[in-house]
Amino acid sequence: MKEKNLSQKEKFEQAARDLKTDQSDAAFEAIVNKIAHAPKMTxxxxxxxVRRKREAGKG
Structure with a gap:
């Protein structure tokens, strides 16, 4: 399948596979679900x- 015919999700999955980060579909789906359901920050x-990151960078 040509890359320009892939959906954004399919491109993401292919990139993960290319980086060998996707060991199995179940593991991949578990990680995606964990990220998707992460609580939103105020x-x-x-x-x-951001303040903590800046201070850590100065030290």
Whole structure:
């Protein structure tokens, strides 16, 4: 199948396979579901994360 005929999901799956990160369909689906269902961060949590990253980079 030509790459331009692939959906975004199929391109992502192919890239994962090319990187050998997809050991099995079940493992891949479990990781995708874990990411998809991760809790959303509040604006304040995002700001705190950025502050910590900046401080870690300075040290």
């Amino acid at each position: 604006q304040e949590q995002i700001k705190e994360l």
